[in-house]
Amino acid sequence: MNPPLLQVxxxxKRFGGVAAVSDVSLDVMPRETLAIIGPNGAGKTTFYNMLSGRMAPTEGAIILEGKDITGQPPHRISRMGVSRSFQINNIFNEMTVRENVEVALTAYHRDSRRWANIASRNTPIQQEADAILERLSLSDLxxxxxxxxxxxxxxxxxxxMVLATRPHLVLLDEPTAGMTPDETHRVTALVNALATTGDYTFLITEHDMSVVFDVADRILVMHRGQKLVLGTPQEVKAHPEVRRAYLGDAEEEIAP
Ligand SMILES: Nc1ncnc2c1ncn2[C@@H]1O[C@H](COP(=O)(O)OP(=O)(O)O)[C@@H](O)[C@H]1O
Ligand SMILES: [Mg+2]
Known part of the structure; x- marks a missing residue:
């Protein structure tokens, strides 16, 4: 069996007296898609912030491909193959879609200081950008x-732009939030295709349970910073507390 890609x-992580993430341990296998669910405030984003280096853990360790990356700064962790979905306000509105991907590629190729000039003249980068856009069915745009x-x-x-950084571990924070059903379907199809055909491991937080059950190999349910359940979609679906709290189990809900 392969060693885990990620060991947590x-x-x-404590903020003053509040443990936003509390004593969470898990292994993520290469090419696995792990969904992380839980109500607002469960600690999902804080968990990501520690994995991507934006926040140092209060306690515990993060091991990526056998190397301890705990407390490393974001640029180091990103260089080691962990990429988190950019926020939309990182997209350059005045540039074309292709140029945006070229910027991400150029940054990856370490030429970030002069990205604009380099991107516009660098044919391999343009070709790579086109290949990524095609993979995401964005060529028309x-x-x-x-x-x-x-x-x-x-x-x-x-x-x-995330794929342009050639990640091994991709962190997606609610990738379908605010999307139409059609767009949501494109994202789930994309994640499934990349997980099957590429060398990617996904962590994905998501509120839409149909998306979760569509993409996840395993599901981590967080509650008040803690690991409530970690298991296959079937195991999580069958778990009484999860049914009550997240899957709208009406019978359980009215029970005392
Ligand atoms: N920078 C911060 N400072 C203080 N408290 C925070 C900070 N970030 C998150 N928290 C708290 O940590 C808990 C978990 O938040 P968060 O990780 O954003 O949960 P989720 O993403 O699951 O909604 C919440 O109680 C939140 O108020
Ligand atoms: Mg969040």
Missing amino acids: KNLT ASRRAGVISYGDKRLVEIA
Whole structure:
């Protein structure tokens, strides 16, 4: 059996007296898609912030491909292959969709200081950008200004920019939030296709349970910073507390 891609050991983050993440341990296998669910305030974003290096854990360890990355700064962790979906306000609205992906690629190729000039002259980068856009079915939008495309398409461009950094571990924070059903379907199909055909491991937080059950190999249910359940979709669906809290189990809900 392969060693885990990611090992999280007793990870804890406290803000003053509040433990936003409390003693969470888990292994994520290469090419696995792990969904993280839980109500607002459960600690999902804080968990991501520690994995991506934006926040140092209060306690615990993060091991990526056998190396301890606990407390490393974001640029180091990103260079080691962990990429988190960019926020939409990181997209350059005045640039085309293709140029945005070129910027992400150029940054990856370490030329970030002069990205604009380099991107416009560098044919391999243009070709790589086109290949990524094609993979995401965004080729038709390549020459459009990013500022004028739909919200859902912008979120897909974000994912394109994530892939441009050649990640091993991709952290997606509610990738379908605010999307139409059609756009949501594109994202789930994309994650499933990338998980099957590419060398990607996904962590994905998501409120839409149909998305979770559509993409996840395993599901981590967080509650008040703690690991409530970690298991297959079937195991999580069958768990009484999860049914009550997140799956709208009406019978359980009215029980005392
Ligand atoms: N920077 C911060 N400072 C203080 N408290 C925070 C900070 N970030 C998150 N929290 C608290 O940590 C808990 C978990 O939040 P968060 O990780 O955002 O949960 P989720 O993403 O699951 O909604 C919440 O109680 C939140 O108020
Ligand atoms: Mg959150």
